[in-house]
Each structure stands twice: as structure tokens, then as C-alpha cells.
Amino acid sequence: MASITADDAFVDRQRIEVSHLTKRYGTVAAVRDLSFTVEPGVVTGFLGPNGAGKTTTLRMLTGLVAPTSGTATIGGRPFGQLRRPSRTVGAMFDASAFHPGHTARDHLRVYAAMGGHPDSRVGDLLALLDLTEAADRRTHGFSTGMRQRLSLATALLGDPPVLLLDEPSNGLDPEGTLWLRGFLRRLADEGRTVLISSHVLSEMQQLVDDVVVIRRGELVAAGPWSRLAGSPAVLVTSPDADRLAAVLRGARPDGAPQVEDLGGGRLRVHGLDAPGIADLAASHRLRVHELVSDETSLEQLFLDLTADKAATP
Incomplete structure (x- = not known):
């Protein structure tokens, strides 16, 4: 061709x-x-x-x-x-x-x-x-x-x-x-x-x-x-999750990362990459067992955009 x-x-x-x-x-x-x-x-x-x-x-x-x-x-x-x-x-x-x-x-x-x-x-x-x-x-x-x-x-x-x-x-x-x-x-x-x-x-x-x-x-x-999907989050597993969440939220006073507590020692973090999270945890002597990238899938984006939303009263 x-x-x-x-x-x-x-x-x-x-x-x-x-x-x-x-x-x-x-x-x-x-x-x-x-x-x-x-x-x-x-x-x-x-x-x-x-x-x-x-x-x-x-x-x-x-x-x-x-x-x-x-x-x-x-x-x-x-x-x-x-x-x-x-x-x-x-x-x-x-x-x-x-x-x-x-x-x-x-x-x-x-x-x-x-x-x-x-x-x-x-x-x-x-x-x-x-x-x-x-x-x-x-x-x-x-x-x-x-x-x-x-x-x-x-x-x-x-x-x-x-x-x-x-x-x-x-x-x-x-x-x-x-x-x-x-x-x-x-x-x-x-x-x-x-x-x-x-x-x-x-x-x-x-x-x-x-x-x-x-x-x-x-x-x-x-x-x-890539723009619609946004930056990937990071899933963090830590036995010190509560203390780590507080450290992460205070990491950037002018634009603190979003930290969601998933329970069971797991956090979902937006606004910091995995190396940044690991460095902060190490500097505060907090344990981290796992760091996993949590990228938005096209399927999830599609479902979020096209799902029928329940009518609000």
C-alpha cells in the first residue's frame, strides 16, 4: 500500500x-x-x-x-x-x-x-x-x-x-x-x-x-x-497504613495527594508515584509490603461514562 x-x-x-x-x-x-x-x-x-x-x-x-x-x-x-x-x-x-x-x-x-x-x-x-x-x-x-x-x-x-x-x-x-x-x-x-x-x-x-x-x-x-484515563493511582499495602496515610497527606501542603483508605492495610494514592511513596515511607521508617500501579482501564472509564445514574430525589 x-x-x-x-x-x-x-x-x-x-x-x-x-x-x-x-x-x-x-x-x-x-x-x-x-x-x-x-x-x-x-x-x-x-x-x-x-x-x-x-x-x-x-x-x-x-x-x-x-x-x-x-x-x-x-x-x-x-x-x-x-x-x-x-x-x-x-x-x-x-x-x-x-x-x-x-x-x-x-x-x-x-x-x-x-x-x-x-x-x-x-x-x-x-x-x-x-x-x-x-x-x-x-x-x-x-x-x-x-x-x-x-x-x-x-x-x-x-x-x-x-x-x-x-x-x-x-x-x-x-x-x-x-x-x-x-x-x-x-x-x-x-x-x-x-x-x-x-x-x-x-x-x-x-x-x-x-x-x-x-x-x-x-x-x-x-x-x-491517555488524558481521559488520567494519571494512574498507586495501591499501597502497609502494616503502618494509618501513619503512612497521614505522612502522604502532609507531603505536599500546596497540593496534597489524595489518599483513600481501602481497609486491611491498603491505600489508594493519587498524586504521587510509587518511588515517591517508597521514599516517604522509608524516611519515616514506615513499612511497605507492596506498591502496585492502578491504571484506569478503558472498560472502567466506559462504564463510568455510560452507566445510567440513579435519579436523585
């Missing part, structure tokens, strides 16, 4: 921008006043519970669903105004959208012809997606993982700088998941815009740079994953 240089002009052309996007079906609002931006050169996770509006948003981005109001653009243009859509955007929404009587090679040739792409792309992508041995097998016999690879190959026919992928790791075994992670990272490192919707949060945490989280069609958080 051709490498892409992420200069300023490229960034402007390939940025995804969703602005005050709303989609109503009668009285039901699937998406409500949604705004976010997806930048080239990073992998962005598009997250939300079932029914949050992720698929509807992706379909509005690709012109399959008309918004009630607002805009969804790629490089400043709605999908319908792109001159060569498949050379700009590769979309992977349905891993079962194959004619059961077609082989993988047949399928890719049909889509290559429809998009005006050279037939040579078919062989290149079969090799790239590790489908060469299955190229002449009919798709009705494909496993879920093979269907995912063929869907991704279809999205890449135009060598597009923008990829919209809905659940691309579904059905992949651990080896396939590891391969996909590396493959998508390489695409982003080339300067491509990669937006992924997925429910596999453990995998997303290892892959994404940025996240966009929606709930009931509305934005609840967007930005770099």
Missing part, C-alpha cells in the same frame, strides 16, 4: 468532522446534537453501549443515512460530494455482505471494477490480508475471521486515507487480533484516519490513541485516551 505523508493540506483533506449531527426516526432521536473531530495519524475508538447511535453516525458519514440536521464531513465535504469516494473512504460495516457463490477473488474484482481500481489491487490485497490460499474458495464457506479479512480488503481497494471500521475484530482468533492491531497501527502511522467502532474494550485499550464515547446518541467524552 502506498505511504501517505501527513502534511497540513493532507490533514485538512482527511479530517472527519461531525457537527451538531441529529437523526430522528419519528419521535425517536437516534443521534442528538453530536459533535466531534477525528484526526489523521491516530487510531480513534468510537465507543458506546448498544443502541447508542454509533452505527447510525457511521452511516451518516458515508451517506447511507440522511441526517435530520447537522453535518458529517470528510475533508470538509459530505460523502456524496466526494469525487472518488472509494479512493477517499474505505468503510467496513457488514462482514457478511458477500454473494455466497462468489469466490474471494471474484468479490474483490467486482468491487475493484465498480470503483475504477486496477485489477492488480486484488492480488495485492489478497496477499496483504493473508487470503491468497482462500482466494478461489466460495465465500459461503468462510469463517467469521476470514469474512472480516475480506471485508477489510474490500475497504482498502482504493487505498483510501480514511477508514471507517465497525467491529473489525469480531470473530478473529488471538493471532488474528494481534495481526489486526499491528496492521491498523501501521495504517495510522502512515498518516491515515482510522475510526473504529468496537465492543471489545480490552482490545481497544491496546490499540486506540483517541476515543469518542457516546450514550443515547449524545457525546459524553472525546479526546486522547
